[in-house]
Amino acid sequence: METNKIKVFLPWATSAMEQQRTELYHTLLKAGMEVLQHKNIPADEQAFKQETASLLEQSLCSVHLLSNTYGKTLPSDASTSVAKYQYLLARNKIAVNSSFKLFLWYPHSLLSEPKEILQESFINEIRYGIQNNMIFSTAASPIQLANDIRNIMATEKITRFDVKETEIFLMFNQLDESEAGEVLDMLSDIVSVEKLNIIQDSDIDYSELCYQQIGKSKLAVVYFKETCDWALPFVQQVWKKVGGASTNTPILLIGDEDPDINKGKSFKAPKVVSLIVSGELIPLEIKMQYDKVVETIEK
Numbered sequence: 630m631e632t633n634k635i636k637v638f639l640p641w642a643t644s645a646m647e648q649q650r651t652e653l654y655h656t657l658l659k660a661g662m663e664v665l666q667h668k669n670i671p672a673d674e675q676a677f678k679q680e681t682a683s684l685l686e687q688s689l690c691s692v693h694l695l696s697n698t699y700g701k702t703l704p705s706d707a708s709t710s711v712a713k714y715q716y717l718l719a720r721n722k723i724a725v726n727s728s729f730k731l732f733l734w735y736p737h738s739l740l741s742e743p744k745e746i747l748q749e750s751f752i753n754e755i756r757y758g759i760q761n762n763m764i765f766s767t768a769a770s771p772i773q774l775a776n777d778i779r780n781i782m783a784t785e786k787i788t789r790f791d792v793k794e795t796e797i798f799l800m801f802n803q804l805d806e807s808e809a810g811e812v813l814d815m816l817s818d819i820v821s822v823e824k825l826n827i828i829q830d831s832d833i834d835y836s837e838l839c840y841q842q843i844g845k846s847k848l849a850v851v852y853f854k855e856t857c858d859w860a861l862p863f864v865q866q867v868w869k870k871v872g873g874a875s876t877n878t879p880i881l882l883i884g885d886e887d888p889d890i891n892k893g894k895s896f897k898a899p900k901v902v903s904l905i906v907s908g909e910l911i912p913l914e915i916k917m918q919y920d921k922v923v924e925t926i927e928k
Contacts, residue, residue, distance in 0.1 A: 634663040635782045638688035640681070640715040641667060643700035649736060650694050653771040657692075660775045674704050681715055690730035690782060691719040692774075695755075697739055699747040713751055723762045724872025727840050730762050730781060734774050737767045760869045761836075790838045795823040797919055798846035800839065800867075802856040803828045808885070808908065809852055815912035820919060827863070840870045843878045847926070848919045852911070854885040857894045864896050874899035881918045883911055 637657055642650040657664050665684045667677075685691060693716050700710045719731045733755060744752070759765055764781065768774040797820055801809035806826055816822050823842060827835055843849045851867065853860035864882045871878065880901045884891045885908045895903035906914050 634661060635690070635779070636663045636665060636688045637778070638684045638691040638719070639664050639666045640691060640693055640719075641711050642694040643696045643698050643712065645696040645698050646694045649734075649771065653692065653694070653734070653774065656771040656775040657778070660779050662775075662779065677711075678714075678718075681718055685719055685722055689728065690732060690778065691715075692732040692734060692778065693719070695733060695735040695739075695748075695752060697742050697744040697748055699745050699751065708747075710747070710751070716755070720758075720763070721872075721875060723760070724875045725844075727762070727837060727870070730764065732774070732778055733763070733765045735765070735767055737769045740767065760873060788834055788837060790841050792838075792842040792845050793823055794845050795842075796820040796847050797822045797915065798825070798839075798842050798849045799823070799852060799915075800825045800827065800850065800863075801852045802826075802859050802863075804856050804859075805852065805854045808854045812852060812912050812915070816915060819916065827859075836866060836870050839867050843867070843871050843876075843880075846878055848915075848922050849878050849880045850915055850918075851880065851882045852884070853882075853891070854908070855888070857884060857891050860884065861894060861896055864901070865898075868896070868898055868901060876900050879918075879922055881915065883914060885911065 639650065639654060639657070654664055654666070665688055667680060667684070693712065700712055703709050703711065703714055722729050723731060735752065756765060766774055766777060768777060797816060799809065799813060799816070799822055801824070803826055809824070813822055813824055823846065825835070825838065825842065849867070851860055851864045860882065864880065868876070868880060882896055882901060882903045884894055884905045886892055886905050887908060891905055894905060897903065902918060904914055
């Protein structure tokens with residue numbers, strides 16, 4: 630049925646990529662996908678931006694063709710190409726839609742060719758900024774790329790968890806359950822708290838669960854005492870999943886200063902605060918960070 634087709638947004642590409650884009654368009658159609666695209670690039674910048682946002686809103690994924698030329702830039706910003714603007718808009722969608730996929734195609738035949746300075750900088754920015762739901766491909770042909778897109782999109786199944794609106798979302802490892810329970814008891818008297826006990830070897834998709842619950846929370850907290858080796862990579866994973874610096878929910882990584890191995894442990898990133906404090910002060914510190922968030926929201 631038509632409603633079951635994978636809807637793909639195919640953005641504008643530079644003239645150097647027009648042939649590959651046309652081939653990809655027809656290949657995606659033959660692969661049973663619905664392709665959404667600009668009929669013409671609107672001359673008015675605002676109309677172009679609105680149409681791009683509308684096409685992205687209707688799509689389950691977008692496929693961006695990268696060439697070695699920077700191409701046409703926005704009238705209001707000569708440093709931002711049309712292609713880069715569409716990429717950034719699609720990238721922002723990942724932060725609010727965990728099922729959306731962003732594919733970037735830089736054909737293998739172009740890898741060894743010279744690049745314009747601005748385009749080389751743009752490609753490097755993409756490659757160093759890859760996050761969840763972004764797929765960078767150097768597939769040799771549109772057929773290979775279309776097959777990869779279909780396989781990735783067809784196997785994607787998102788579980789919807791029973792998440793609730795809350796003020797604080799407290800995440801911790803099963804090995805710290807006892808101490809985390811004490812923190813939870815103290816916080817629950819003054820704010821609403823949802824907890825998540827991370828159990829090793831569980832079949833639960835914790836990454837997706839955290840993503841959905843954090844979106845319903847004012848402050849996300851990763852707590853640890855005996856599990857610093859787990860907490861640091863976990864908070865990095867969560868931060869990337871919720872959109873990194875673009876997340877709407879700040880994250881607090883907080884650890885007990887006992888044992889000594891925890892001292893100095895931190896994760897530095899935008900929208901993340903890392904603290905190592907005495908165990909009895911942890912509920913107070915969490916409440917203080919929450920109050921700061923509320924103050925920022927109310928300004």
